[in-house]
Amino acid sequence: MPVESDKIMFMIYRDTTYTNKYRVCYFTELDEHNKEAEINKAFAGVHYYDGFIKNFKKDSAKEIIDKFLQRLNNGEDIPPSEISKALDEFIPK
Numbered sequence: 001m002p003v004e005s006d007k008i009m010f011m012i013y014r015d016t017t018y019t020n021k022y023r024v025c026y027f028t029e030l031d032e033h034n035k036e037a038e039i040n041k042a043f044a045g046v047h048y049y050d051g052f053i054k055n056f057k058k059d060s061a062k063e064i065i066d067k068f069l070q071r072l073n074n075g076e077d078i079p080p081s082e083i084s085k086a087l088d089e090f091i092p093k
Helices: 035-044 058-073 080-090
Strands: 007-014 022-026 046-054
Touching: 007 058, 022 035, 022 058, 046 058, 046 080, 058 080
Parallel strands: none
Antiparallel strands: 007 022, 007 046
16 A cells, blocks of 8 residues: 655646756755755746656656646646656555
8 A cells, every 4th residue: 555655746847946947856855955946946936737646657757747847848838637647656555
């Protein structure tokens, strides 16, 4: 049975402070050294999409997220539902 630590909370946001680029923050992977700064950056930006991915095969899910970030940063208009569909097998149920 999966436990709370078997999933990673993340948020995709547009960084309006520095680069105006889309970024992702994996909240549950932050450590005490960078936690506050990264959370502050994420919440200062414009929210685009958030959710959880399974810790199991997280690298595959992160590759998908990175590809969406590239597309968004190249100016493509992507509905959040497309991200949900692409990540479906990695989202804890």
